[in-house]
Amino acid sequence: MEISENGKSSLSGIVRRLSIGITFSDLPPCIESSHVRSLLVFTNYDSPPYFENIIPKNYKLLRVLDVESTSMGKVPENLGSFVHLKYLSLGDAYECEFLEYIGMLRSLETLNKLPEWIPKLQNLVDLRLSYSGLTEDPLKSLNCLQHLLSLYIAHHAYEGLCLHFEDGWFQKLKQLVVLFSSELRDVIIDKGALSSLKKLDLFGLKRLKKIPTGIQHLEKFEDLRFSYMSDEFVQNISTED
Numbered sequence: 001m002e003i004s005e006n007g008k009s010s011l012s013g014i015v016r017r018l019s020i021g022i023t024f025s026d027l028p029p030c031i032e033s034s035h036v037r038s039l040l041v042f043t044n045y046d047s048p049p050y051f052e053n054i055i056p057k058n059y060k061l062l063r064v065l066d067v068e069s070t071s072m073g074k075v076p077e078n079l080g081s082f083v084h085l086k087y088l089s090l091g092d093a094y095e096c097e098f099l100e101y102i103g104m105l106r107s108l109e110t111l112n113k114l115p116e117w118i119p120k121l122q123n124l125v126d127l128r129l130s131y132s133g134l135t136e137d138p139l140k141s142l143n144c145l146q147h148l149l150s151l152y153i154a155h156h157a158y159e160g161l162c163l164h165f166e167d168g169w170f171q172k173l174k175q176l177v178v179l180f181s182s183e184l185r186d187v188i189i190d191k192g193a194l195s196s197l198k199k200l201d202l203f204g205l206k207r208l209k210k211i212p213t214g215i216q217h218l219e220k221f222e223d224l225r226f227s228y229m230s231d232e233f234v235q236n237i238s239t240e241d
Contacts, residue, residue, distance in 0.1 A: 038064040063087065083107060118142070125149045129157035136160065143169040150175040161185050165214075167192035179203035189214035202226040210236045 017038040036059045064087045082088075087110040110126040118124075124145050129138065129152065137160055138153070151173060153163070158181050167190045174196055178184070185207050197218050202208065202225070209232045215221065226233070 035061050037061055040064070040066045060084070065089070080105065086110065088113075119144045121145070123147060128152040128154065130155040132157040134158045134160065137162065137164060139163060139165060139169065145170075146172065148173055150177075152177040152179075153181065154179045156180060156182065159183050162188065164188045164190075165193035166190050169193045170197075171195050173197055175199045175201075177201040177203075178205065181205060182207065184208055187212035189217060191217040194218055196220055198222045200224050202229065204228040205233075206230050209233055 015036055017040075018036045019040045039059060039062060060081055061084055062082050063084050065082065065085060066087065066089045082105060084107055085105050086107055088105070088108060105121065107123060108121050109123050110128075113129075113132075118127075119141060122145065125147055127142070127145070127148060127150070132138075133156060135158075138158060142148070142151070143166070148170060149172060151170070154177065160181075161183055162185065163178065165188065169190075170193060173194055176194070176197060176199070178187070179201070180203065184205050187208070189212050191214065193214075195218075198220055199222065200212070200215075204227075206229070209230060211224070211233075215224075226237070
């Protein structure tokens with residue numbers, strides 16, 4: 001079902017996927033009591049109380065919650081009731097106060113944020129960080145995510161000088177993407193780290209002058225892609241080839 005800006009909706013049968021492009025506080029009763037599994041909100045307006053409080057009560061079977069394109073005021077107070085939730089993207093809510101009990105989402109696999117309780121989410125296989133402005137190396141908090149397959153550190157998520165992958169970290173990670181971290185100068189990979197890594201993408205890292213130290217230790221490595229890098233980085237790549 002889709003609810004558009006003009007308030008019109010298309011409804012047929014049981015609603016399992018709800019896409020909202022309008023700001024309002026009430027939904028039709030048939031939607032509030034439906035078995036919605038996927039909810040996408042793509043309005044740029046401030047979210048009303050509906051999105052902050054009511055949704056968790058009515059959509060306990062929800063598996064996908066994406067409010068990336070909203071200006072959500074706060075995290076839903078009972079978000080922890082989404083016991084089946086596998087994908088969560090809170091958009092502008094990264095500025096809000098994340099509550100500890102969100103760590104109750106044991107089924108969560110994909111998360112687009114970096115709160116303090118993230119190490120509790122052991123089922124995560126895909127993590128994407130953006131616009132977090134972190135100054136401390138996030139890998140120190142994330143290395144305990146043993147099932148992580150892909151990691152994106154993008155768009156000023158990390159503003160520190162170095163990313164250091166220590167021995168034994170991220171044994172199942174297959175894809176690593178680092179882009180537009182303006183202060184990043186070094187990527188260090190210890191022997192024994194990233195043992196399953198196959199793909200590494202580096203984009204827009206203007207202060208990174210050389211390929212990651214220790215990349216030669218990656219026995220399963222297949223593909224290095226880079227773009228919008230410094231001239232010195234490109235020259236060093238050519239020299240090493």
